[in-house]
Amino acid sequence: MTTPLIELQGLTQAYGSHVALKGLTGTIPPASIGLVGANGAGKSTLMKVLLGILKPTEGTVRVLGRSVADDTIAVRERVGYMPERGGLPPDQTAADFMIYAAQLAGIPPRAARQRASDVLTLVGLHEERFRYLGDFSTGMLQRALLAQSIVHDPDLVLLDEPLSGLDPEGRDQMLRLIGRLRGFGIHTLVSSHVLTDIESTCDWIVMIESGRMIRNSPLDALTAGETVGVEVLDNVDVVEKLLLERGAVVQRRGHHLDVTASGRDPYDLINRVLVEAGSGLSLLKAGVKSLEDAYFEEGRGAS
Amino acid sequence: MSTGVANAHTDAEGAVYDLGYKPHEGKRLGRPAAIRAMVVDGSRRALGLRRKAWTKVLPWSLIAAAVVPAAWVVALTFVIAGFTLEDAGPFGDPARFFAFIGNLAMIFVALVAPTLLIPDRENGVLAIYASRPVRAMDYLLARGLSLVILASLFMLVPHAILYFGISTLHVNGFVAGLAENGRKIPAILGTTAAFVLGYGAPAFLVSVFARRVAFASGIYVLLMFMSGALVQITPRATDQLVYKVLAPLGIMWNPWSVRDWLFDREPEQLLLDRVGLDPWVGAAAIVGIAVITALIAHRRYRGVF
Numbered sequence: 001m002t003t004p005l006i007e008l009q010g011l012t013q014a015y016g017s018h019v020a021l022k023g024l025t026g027t028i029p030p031a032s033i034g035l036v037g038a039n040g041a042g043k044s045t046l047m048k049v050l051l052g053i054l055k056p057t058e059g060t061v062r063v064l065g066r067s068v069a070d071d072t073i074a075v076r077e078r079v080g081y082m083p084e085r086g087g088l089p090p091d092q093t094a095a096d097f098m099i100y101a102a103q104l105a106g107i108p109p110r111a112a113r114q115r116a117s118d119v120l121t122l123v124g125l126h127e128e129r130f131r132y133l134g135d136f137s138t139g140m141l142q143r144a145l146l147a148q149s150i151v152h153d154p155d156l157v158l159l160d161e162p163l164s165g166l167d168p169e170g171r172d173q174m175l176r177l178i179g180r181l182r183g184f185g186i187h188t189l190v191s192s193h194v195l196t197d198i199e200s201t202c203d204w205i206v207m208i209e210s211g212r213m214i215r216n217s218p219l220d221a222l223t224a225g226e227t228v229g230v231e232v233l234d235n236v237d238v239v240e241k242l243l244l245e246r247g248a249v250v251q252r253r254g255h256h257l258d259v260t261a262s263g264r265d266p267y268d269l270i271n272r273v274l275v276e277a278g279s280g281l282s283l284l285k286a287g288v289k290s291l292e293d294a295y296f297e298e299g300r301g302a303s
Numbered sequence: 304m305s306t307g308v309a310n311a312h313t314d315a316e317g318a319v320y321d322l323g324y325k326p327h328e329g330k331r332l333g334r335p336a337a338i339r340a341m342v343v344d345g346s347r348r349a350l351g352l353r354r355k356a357w358t359k360v361l362p363w364s365l366i367a368a369a370v371v372p373a374a375w376v377v378a379l380t381f382v383i384a385g386f387t388l389e390d391a392g393p394f395g396d397p398a399r400f401f402a403f404i405g406n407l408a409m410i411f412v413a414l415v416a417p418t419l420l421i422p423d424r425e426n427g428v429l430a431i432y433a434s435r436p437v438r439a440m441d442y443l444l445a446r447g448l449s450l451v452i453l454a455s456l457f458m459l460v461p462h463a464i465l466y467f468g469i470s471t472l473h474v475n476g477f478v479a480g481l482a483e484n485g486r487k488i489p490a491i492l493g494t495t496a497a498f499v500l501g502y503g504a505p506a507f508l509v510s511v512f513a514r515r516v517a518f519a520s521g522i523y524v525l526l527m528f529m530s531g532a533l534v535q536i537t538p539r540a541t542d543q544l545v546y547k548v549l550a551p552l553g554i555m556w557n558p559w560s561v562r563d564w565l566f567d568r569e570p571e572q573l574l575l576d577r578v579g580l581d582p583w584v585g586a587a588a589i590v591g592i593a594v595i596t597a598l599i600a601h602r603r604y605r606g607v608f
Contacts, residue, residue: 053433053608073436077331081434086427091354103340104435106331115327122324132355148431153327158434184324 003065005030005156005187006050008213010059013045019211020045023059026216028206032182034198034219035191036295037208043191044084046208047158050189051081064155077105080149080157080186084164087145090134094125094144097133098151105152112151119147123177139170146177150186157181159190163197175201199291207295222294228259228266231283238277246273337437338445345449348422349415365411366457369404373461377468388472394465397484397491398566401498404458405558409502409527411457412450416506417519419446425514429607439608443600450507454499462491490565497561497589502527504593505554511600531555537577550574551588560585 006028013021020042037043048054050063052072061068063075089097098116099109107115120126123143128136133144142162149157162178163171178201181188192198198205205222207215215222232239232255243250243259248269251258261269267284274281351358376394380386388395393403423429432442466484473480506523513519533553537546551557553574560575562568564582575585 051434073334073438076434076436077333079434081430083427083430083434087430089422089426089428091348091358091422093353096353100340100344101431101435104337104432104437106333106336106436107327108330108332108336111327111329118325149434152435185326 002030004028004062005033005064006189007062008059009061011046011049011056011061012058013042013049013054014057019057021049021056021208022211024208024213025059026206026213028204028216030187031204031218032179032187032202033189033204033206034202035189035206035208036193036195036198036291037191038193041208042211043208044160047081047160047189047191050158051076051079077152078155080152080154082145082149082157082159082162084160088133088136088141088148090132093130093132094120094136094147095129097144098129098147101148102151107152115151115153119151120144122150122180123147124173138165139167139173142166142170142174143177146174150181150184154186156187156189159188161192162190163192163194171197195291195295205291219291222291226260226266228261228270229283229285230257230259230270230281231255232257232274233280233282235277235279239273239279242273242277243269334437334441337435338441338448341437341442341445342448342452345419345446346453349418349449349453361414362411365407365414369407369411369457369461370464372403373464373468377464380468380471386472388469391469395469397462397465397487398494398562398568400462400465401494401559401562404461405498405502405562408454408458408498409555410524412454412499412502412506413520413523413527415453416450416503416523417510417513417516419449420507420510421513421516421519429604433608437608439601439604442608443597443604447503447507447597450503451499454503455495458495458498459491462495487566493565494558494562497558497565497586500593501554501558501561501589504589504596508596508599511596511603527555534574534577537574539572539577541578547578547580550578550580551584551591554588554592557585557588561589 004027008024008026008028011021011024012019024046035043035046045054049056049061050068052068052075055069064078066075068075092100095116098120099112102112102115103109117126117129120129123146125140125143125147128140133141136144142165146159146162149159159178163174166174175197178188178190188201190198190201199219203219205215205217205219206213236252236255236257240250240252240257243257246269247261247264248266249260259266259270270281270284347353350362351360373394376391379390383390393399423432429442466488467481470480470484471477473483505526506519509523509526510519513522530553533549534556537550556573556575559571559573560582563570563573564586570576570582575582
């Protein structure tokens, strides 16, 4: 059985009277995880708890099979972190800081130099490695932050709003880099409030709303809709009428019908109706919701 | 083989090889290695090594100010025939030399301690440390060690230059000089430790809270001179309790009392002598302030890690 990446049991985190995380419980398998929520929902707080920076007010947290409270140092050896803001000393060169960041995680000096060179190449900063970080553009700084988060070869990397402040080209580059990490055996937990970014890089979704976990599931399960689209060849009026008689909700645009059959198999219903109407179809498409639609539906449900 | 060479010459298009990602399969050395790395990093930063040129100006100017006079005096012993210890002035006596190097060390520490702590905090680099397998205690220990190592070397290197130089003036030769002057080494080391801790801890404490390096340096020097001014308001041979309580807080003078104690010198009527306290009170005050600094710093940083 695969060890879960993250296990939360009744996790509550309070800052004085403000409760940032309220009784989070759930198991997250090894995957590319998207942590979704509005600003102030508790995403950054959860990341700090996972790193052992914040001690939970209540509940337990396990990362990579280890208790964060009891085994903080061992957890941090195998976890990388890309903070949302700051994080890089402007007076050091990219190469020097990457070597240092690797050594901080216990990588021996010679291996640290090699890994620093490798990760800077990976994020496209090899040519800039001897430039001071203070002279880097925002996009380069974000890539350097990503590089430091993987320079010690972690099993899991926590990326806190990795795309903030980036222009469209920079976002695209960063998304591709994050997408590549999975192929290196590095699991990612990406926090963002830009849902299209999460949709393109993640296959597991954790939604937090006002400190509560409102969804912890594969992304497919969330975005798969119950509506089926069908292009009817002829007798469209008859098909529509029969569907409505059988309790389906139908939206029509010319020959295209979007059919929602709550509580029933929509494919079976469409098949029966088409036979009865003596019609045929030219297209049948399962409905897929965008993550944004799903998020707002779930959010409404939670509130 | 020949085919490969031919291909290399005739292929018009280059090839890009993605070397992929190589996981680290070697050892992980843990916290001791991380602490070592932080000590080295702190020392480099304080000295401006592997940094832009302007960051080297102040620390290396101070180092030059400490080393060059000592080296100059040693050079004179070789150049001028009949050069004596009396000619060397304070450079001929390790205890008196502390009057020179101690004040210079105070300025050096005022520069180094804030440089070790403040940029990490203000640039948000602590978030990176907090994600690594280190604790607040490790970070502070490493930064403290950097300060202690650099300040100790700052004081001891000129002493070492003088030790070897002055030993050449001994009437019975260089080796006899080394042996005789060597008896003062424990006192030199002890007094250096008193200056490093006595001056370093307050600088560290100010840097734990200040937000700008220059501001921290200024506050620290001001604090030191204010504590130094206590000697002006303390009457000689007083028995009043208020002065006895205030005297160990004259942090500028405590290392001097330790120096007089370790070198077995006649006290210079500094704070502790004036109120009739023994020199060990100065040593205890230095250790006490260092411990309090460590506790406050840990309290301030533990929430970040």
